[in-house]
Amino acid sequence: MPFYPLNETNILDYIRQRPALADFFPADAPVTVREVGDGNLNFVFVVENQADPANSMVIKQALPYLRVLGESWPLTQARARYEAQALEEHNRYAPGLAPELYDFNEEMAAIAMEYLGTHQIMRKPMVAREKFPHFADHISSFLARTLYFTSDHYLSGPEKKLLQAKFVNEELRKLQEDFVYTNPYKESEENNWNPLVDDEVQAVRSDPVLKMAIAELKDAYMNHAEALIHADLHTGSIMLNQEDTRVIDPEFAFFGPMGYDVGAVLQNLILNYLSHFAHTPDPEVRADYQAWILETVRAIWNQFAAKFDQLWVENARPDSELMPLDYWDFPGGEEAFAAYRQRILQHILEETAGHGGVKFLRRMMGVVSVWDISSIEDPAKRAVAERAAIRIGKRWILERRRFTGIDDLIQVVLDETAAVTV
Amino acid sequence: MPFYPLNETNILDYIRQRPALADFFPADAPVTVREVGDGNLNFVFVVENQADPANSMVIKQALPYLRVLGESWPLTQARARYEAQALEEHNRYAPGLAPELYDFNEEMAAIAMEYLGTHQIMRKPMVAREKFPHFADHISSFLARTLYFTSDHYLSGPEKKLLQAKFVNEELRKLQEDFVYTNPYKESEENNWNPLVDDEVQAVRSDPVLKMAIAELKDAYMNHAEALIHADLHTGSIMLNQEDTRVIDPEFAFFGPMGYDVGAVLQNLILNYLSHFAHTPDPEVRADYQAWILETVRAIWNQFAAKFDQLWVENARPDSELMPLDYWDFPGGEEAFAAYRQRILQHILEETAGHGGVKFLRRMMGVVSVWDISSIEDPAKRAVAERAAIRIGKRWILERRRFTGIDDLIQVVLDETAAVTV
Numbered sequence: 127m128p129f130y131p132l133n134e135t136n137i138l139d140y141i142r143q144r145p146a147l148a149d150f151f152p153a154d155a156p157v158t159v160r161e162v163g164d165g166n167l168n169f170v171f172v173v174e175n176q177a178d179p180a181n182s183m184v185i186k187q188a189l190p191y192l193r194v195l196g197e198s199w200p201l202t203q204a205r206a207r208y209e210a211q212a213l214e215e216h217n218r219y220a221p222g223l224a225p226e227l228y229d230f231n232e233e234m235a236a237i238a239m240e241y242l243g244t245h246q247i248m249r250k251p252m253v254a255r256e257k258f259p260h261f262a263d264h265i266s267s268f269l270a271r272t273l274y275f276t277s278d279h280y281l282s283g284p285e286k287k288l289l290q291a292k293f294v295n296e297e298l299r300k301l302q303e304d305f306v307y308t309n310p311y312k313e314s315e316e317n318n319w320n321p322l323v324d325d326e327v328q329a330v331r332s333d334p335v336l337k338m339a340i341a342e343l344k345d346a347y348m349n350h351a352e353a354l355i356h357a358d359l360h361t362g363s364i365m366l367n368q369e370d371t372r373v374i375d376p377e378f379a380f381f382g383p384m385g386y387d388v389g390a391v392l393q394n395l396i397l398n399y400l401s402h403f404a405h406t407p408d409p410e411v412r413a414d415y416q417a418w419i420l421e422t423v424r425a426i427w428n429q430f431a432a433k434f435d436q437l438w439v440e441n442a443r444p445d446s447e448l449m450p451l452d453y454w455d456f457p458g459g460e461e462a463f464a465a466y467r468q469r470i471l472q473h474i475l476e477e478t479a480g481h482g483g484v485k486f487l488r489r490m491m492g493v494v495s496v497w498d499i500s501s502i503e504d505p506a507k508r509a510v511a512e513r514a515a516i517r518i519g520k521r522w523i524l525e526r527r528r529f530t531g532i533d534d535l536i537q538v539v540l541d542e543t544a545a546v547t548v
Numbered sequence: 549m550p551f552y553p554l555n556e557t558n559i560l561d562y563i564r565q566r567p568a569l570a571d572f573f574p575a576d577a578p579v580t581v582r583e584v585g586d587g588n589l590n591f592v593f594v595v596e597n598q599a600d601p602a603n604s605m606v607i608k609q610a611l612p613y614l615r616v617l618g619e620s621w622p623l624t625q626a627r628a629r630y631e632a633q634a635l636e637e638h639n640r641y642a643p644g645l646a647p648e649l650y651d652f653n654e655e656m657a658a659i660a661m662e663y664l665g666t667h668q669i670m671r672k673p674m675v676a677r678e679k680f681p682h683f684a685d686h687i688s689s690f691l692a693r694t695l696y697f698t699s700d701h702y703l704s705g706p707e708k709k710l711l712q713a714k715f716v717n718e719e720l721r722k723l724q725e726d727f728v729y730t731n732p733y734k735e736s737e738e739n740n741w742n743p744l745v746d747d748e749v750q751a752v753r754s755d756p757v758l759k760m761a762i763a764e765l766k767d768a769y770m771n772h773a774e775a776l777i778h779a780d781l782h783t784g785s786i787m788l789n790q791e792d793t794r795v796i797d798p799e800f801a802f803f804g805p806m807g808y809d810v811g812a813v814l815q816n817l818i819l820n821y822l823s824h825f826a827h828t829p830d831p832e833v834r835a836d837y838q839a840w841i842l843e844t845v846r847a848i849w850n851q852f853a854a855k856f857d858q859l860w861v862e863n864a865r866p867d868s869e870l871m872p873l874d875y876w877d878f879p880g881g882e883e884a885f886a887a888y889r890q891r892i893l894q895h896i897l898e899e900t901a902g903h904g905g906v907k908f909l910r911r912m913m914g915v916v917s918v919w920d921i922s923s924i925e926d927p928a929k930r931a932v933a934e935r936a937a938i939r940i941g942k943r944w945i946l947e948r949r950r951f952t953g954i955d956d957l958i959q960v961v962l963d964e965t966a967a968v969t970v
Contacts, residue, residue, distance in 0.1 A: 278770055283725050286770075287718035296709035303705045303869060312875050334884035341871050341888055348700055348708075348869065349773045447725060447770065449763050453734050462756035466763055 129234055132187050134159045137171055140236075141185070146229040147238055150181045172241055182243065183228060188235040205377045206235035208295050212376035213239065215289075215354055216268075219275040223268040224373050225365075242372055245365035252361060252398045253405055253498055255415045262425035264371035265364070265391055269426075270433035273384045276354035278447040279438050279470070286447065290351055290381040298378045299348075302357060306484060307344035310492030311337060319491040322509035326516045327491045339523050340487075343480045351381035359390040360496065361398065385477025388430060392423050393482040394496065396518065396539055397489065400511035401498040403548050420536055427478070427532035431471050438467055472530070479526035479535055486519025510546055517542040551656055554609050556581045559593055562658075563607070568651040569660055572603045594663060604665065605650060610657040627799045628657035630717050634798035635661065637711075637776055638690075641697040645690040646795050647787075664794055667787035671919055674783060674820045675827055677837040684847035686793035687786070687813055691848075692855035695806045698776035700869040701860050701892070708869065712773055712803045720800045721770075724779060728906060729766035732914030733759060741913040744931035748938045749913045761945050762909075765902045773803035781812040782918065783820065807899025810852060814845050815904040816918065818940065818961055819911065822933035823920035825970050842958055849900070849954035853893050860889055894952070901948035901957055908941025932968055939964045 132140055137159055141147045151157050156176040163170030168188050175181040188206040210230035217224055229238040248258075278286055310317055311331050319327045330336060356363070357378035365372045399419040406412035444450050454463035489495050490512050499515075502508040521538045529535055554562055559581055563569045573579050578598040585592030589611060596604040610628040632652035639646055651660040670680075700708055732739055733753050741749045752758060778785070779800035787794045821841040828834035866872050876885040911917050912934050921937075924930040943960045951957055 278767070283722045283770065284718040287716050287721065291713065291716045294709050294713045296706040299709065300705045308871060308875060312872075312877065332878040332880070334880050334887070337875065337878075337881075337884060338888050338891065341875070342891075345700070345870055348705065351771045351773060448767055449730060450734075453730060453759070453763070455734065456754040456759075458754070458756050459759075462759060465756070466760050469760065469764075 129190055131189070132169055132171060132185065132234075132236065134161060134171070137173060137185060140234070141173065141183075141238070144229050144231065144238070147183070150183060151175055155181075172243075174241065174243075179243065182241040183238050184225070184241045186237045186239070190235070203232065203235050204295070205298060206230070206237060207232055208293060208298065208379055209375070209377035210237050211292055212354065212356070212379035213237070215276060215379075216272055216373065216376065220268045220271040220373075223264060223271075223371060224376075242365050245367050245370065245372060248361040248364040248366055249394075249398075249497055252395075253401065253501065255402070255406065255411070257415070257418050258366055258368065258371070260369065261366060261371055262422050262429060264366075265373075266426050266429035266433055268371070268373055269388055269391070269430050270437055273353040273355070273387065274434050274437040274441070276381075277352055277384070280441055280443070280446055282443075282445040283447045289354065293354065293380045295378070295380045299357075299380055302378060303344065303348060305493050306488045307340060307347060310488045311340060316493040317491055318493070320505055320509050320512050322505055323490070323512045323516065326513055330487060330491065330516065330520065333520075336520060336524060339480070340484055343477075343484055343523070346383050346477065347386060347481065348382075350383045352384050353381065354379055355382045355384065355387045356390075357382060357386065359387045361391075361394045362497075383477050383481065385474045385479075386481040388427070388474065389478040389480070389482025390485060391426060392478060392535070393485045393519075395419050395423055395426075397486070397496050397511075397515060398498045399539065400514050400543070401502060403510050403514075403543075403546055404502040404504070404507040405498075407548070420539070423536060424532050427475070427535075431475075434471065434474075435467050475529055475531070475535075476526045479522040479529050482535075483519040483522030483524075483526070486515045486522065490516050490519070507548065510548060514542045514546065551612055553611070554591055554593065554607065554656075554658065556583060556593070559595060559607060562656070563595065563605075563660070566651050566653065566660070569605070572605060572650075573597055577603075594665075596663065596665075601665065604663040605660050606647070606663045608659045608661070612657070625654065625657050626717070627720060628652070628659060629654055630715060630720065630801055631797070631799035632659050633714055634776065634778070634801035635659070637698060637801075638694055638795065638798065642690045642693040642795075645686060645693075645793060646798075664787050667789050667792065667794060670783040670786040670788055671816075671820075674817075675823065675920055675923065677824070677828065677833070679837070679840050680788055680790065680793070682791065683788060683793055684844050684851060686788075687795075688848050688851035688855055690793070690795055691810055691813070691852050692859055695775040695777070695809065696856050696859040696863070698803075699774055699806070702863055702865070702868055704865075704867040705869045708803075711776065715776065715802045717800070717802045721779075721802055724800060725766065725770060727915050728910045729762060729769060732910045733762060738915040739913055740915070742927055742931050742934050744927055745912065745934045745938065748935055752909060752913065752938065752942065755942075758942060758946060761902070762906055765899075765906055765945070768805050768899065769808060769903065770804075772805045774806050775803065776801055777804045777806065777809045778812075779804060779808065781809045783813075783816045784919075805899050805903065807896045807901075808903040810849070810896065811900040811902070811904025812907060813848060814900060814957070815907045815941075817841050817845055817848075819908070819918050819933075819937060820920045821961065822936050822965070823924060825932050825936075825965075825968055826924040826926070826929040827920075829970070842961070845958060846954050849897070849957075853897075856893065856896075857889050897951055897953070897957075898948045901944040901951050904957075905941040905944030905946075905948070908937045908944065912938050912941070929970065932970060936964045936968065 138157060141151060158174045158176060160172045161169060162172055168186055171185040173183050173185060188202045190202050213224055213227040217227055225242060226240040274280055356376045357380060363373060363375045365374055399416050402412050402416055442451050499508060499511055518538055560579060580596045580598060582594045583591060584594055591609040593607040595607060610624045612624050635646055635649040639649055647664060648662040696702055778798045779802060785795060785797045787796055821838050824834050824838055864873050921930060921933055940960055
């Protein structure tokens with residue numbers, strides 16, 4: 127079947143031709159179709175069965191071009207495949223924390239998945255100061271499970287390499303390599319930043335020590351194939367409600383450093399924290415919500431570390447590659463294994479700070495900020511958040527090797543916002 | 549064409565059917581065929597044109613099984629393909645330092661390549677104390693060129709990933725992961741070691757700090773995809789004479805840490821150094837050859853570092869990924885770029901020591917030693933070399949982060965052999 131664009135009129139026929147989807151909408155079912163995507167990169171159709179809401183679905187179709195880049199079909203086709211493959215792994219290892227995958231059609235670049243009708247994208251309710259009491263538990267489970275089970279601490283060497291070979295993803299990775307780790311720190315026409323923080327931006331671009339550190343982190347990002355990472359895990363890739371959390375849109379997935387995903391989550395929460403200096407003028411209301419954010423940041427890391435360690439102890443197999451359990455079978459070996467696990471978690475913490483730090487910087491001086499910050503209309507108020515974000519990012523990068531726990535990262539946030547008076 | 553085993557009788561017909569090879573042996577040419585492989589994993593045929601020696605060739609055919617492991621055809625087929633692909637890259641980036649590749653036939657798992665009639669495998673003449681005055685120059689060029697040009701310092705992100713995707717090589721990598729980084733340091737039935745150094749072997753297997761370091765190096769070996777490495781670059785994979793040097797047998801090639809290849813070369817030279825405490829009783833003769841080895845070790849590293857740096861300065865392109873040159877375009881940026889290159893070379897030095905150190909250990913207590921050492925018949929004399937090798941290996945691993953130049957690695961060799969009296 128050659129590619130054709132789906133629309134509200136032809137989509138039901140398409141669905142009924144797919145064996146995996148045929149039972150969702152009987153011939154007499156009242157069905158509504160809405161297109162909710164931005165129409166630029168993907169179509170996103172919500173197809174609801176009004177008689178039986180559980181039999182609804184979302185169809186996401188990648189368009190055969192990326193308008194913004196002028197790219198051609200092979201990129202687009204691969205994009206949908208990487209997303210479907212990653213969803214499959216997320217459902218395998220973290221069931222209930224990603225939308226269920228119903229069907230993938232490579233020729234049509236179309237993914238059918240669970241409709242999350244009662245969830246919302248996390249970024250907006252966080253600007254409205256909504257708290258999510260289960261979020262730290264859920265996202266730390268997602269991180270620990272997807273990262274542990276796709277790493278060499280669980281998989282055998284060949285299993286890992288064959289899975290990795292399915293995620294070459296060279297075009298989408300190039301976007302992140304350019305727009306996160308390179309272009310924001312040099313002359314590049316798509317960069318934009320608030321003129322009121324121009325001093326901070328220029329200082330970043332001409333700081334030799336910082337730029338060597340960013341180059342080192344880019345090397346780790348490109349080459350350290352620790353686990354299958356989501357690679358775009360900001361609060362716009364999380365849908366949730368008061369009871370349930372799902373991670374969506376994993377089309378950037380590849381085998382990279384674990385700290386990148388953890389850092390993305392924490393850094394996005396802290397950008398939201400900073401945005402409330404503008405969004406929430408009432409100091410008490412603001413302090414309350416900011417305190418919830420920092421508690422959540424702390425809980426995410428600490429729960430992530432505990433869950434990752436527990437998964438490792440409980441799941442390592444004789445053919446797990448790093449290392450098989452009997453490698454630690456000597457007097458004192460149990461303690462050495464525990465110390466080795468601790469060292470790996472320390473490494474992930476350092477890279478959480480490092481990659482998270484780079485992501486602070488890129489949002490402040492690269493091609494695109496985050497809505498939490500960009501929705502602050504007054505440039506002076508926005509600059510308060512932006513200046514703090516740049517300073518936190520720099521320190522997370524430069525001081526990452528001295529951090530021994532999440533409180534060290536949080537202390538930097540407190541330090542760099544201590545003088546804020548709004 | 550289905551697979552069939554080549555032999556002295558059918559090989560000329562095979563050659564004449566291959567378009568790339570048809571011109572080597574005209575119908576009236578006097579041709580001799582010799583099978584020179586060990587017959588266990590591969591056939592290696594030398595096919596000589598007696599009338600026109602330049603039109604001779606070697607045909608290497610991977611057998612459809614690895615007898616020692618009971619593996620099946622897909623492994624074997626892939627093995628020949630990885631070797632052919634690596635030879636292609638080596639010829640592209642280091643022409644004249646690998647045998648020329650004439651033809652690869654995937655179905656037959658057969659590689660046709662240049663016949664090196666005047667070269668010998670390096671291990672044996674080194675036991676006979678032959679010196680090779682151009683070896684340091686040649687092998688440092690091979691290392692610098694193959695590693696630089698397949699790294700992100702030269703390639704763009706997508707170029708590198710697409711090349712990397714051709715070298716999954718999951719089965720042969722598993723062999724090295726097991727037999728270099730895991731099994732020698734735990735109970736494993738194939739391990740063997742000299743009972744006279746049992747104390748050293750048991751100490752390695754129960755040293756928690758050392759075992760954590762080996763696990764860390766295994767992680768780097770498996771996951772740090774810095775460049776296309778040969779991954780088996782011992783002196784048995786080098787053919788040379790007084791004028792010329794070629795690196796052969798790259799079937800283990802994959803994208804891994806650069807220090808692994810450099811470490812393999814240096815560590816094999818030093819194992820030969822240690823073997824002369826037994827092979828060369830005359831102290832003056834021995835001292836002279838050992839001095840040549842250490843000079844060569846020093847020259848290889850120093851020339852490698854200088855050549856790698858020069859290649860980088862001269863070849864980095866706007867789309868080289870780590871980093872594009874204009875990333876360093878700021879006041880002081882030239883110095884920062886130089887400092888960054890220096891940092892990468894320091895990292896390679898550390899990993900040369902680390903991976904080289906692991907390879908010392910594995911040769912002394914794993915499945916297979918090297919002929920330089922195993923050919924010492926007297927166990928007591930062999931133990932002198934083996935004990936020193938284990939001690940050097942441990943120190944290269946544990947002290948790798950304090951090493952700042954090749955003389956630090958050499959000093960360890962001198963320290964650990966200072967008390968040898970034979």
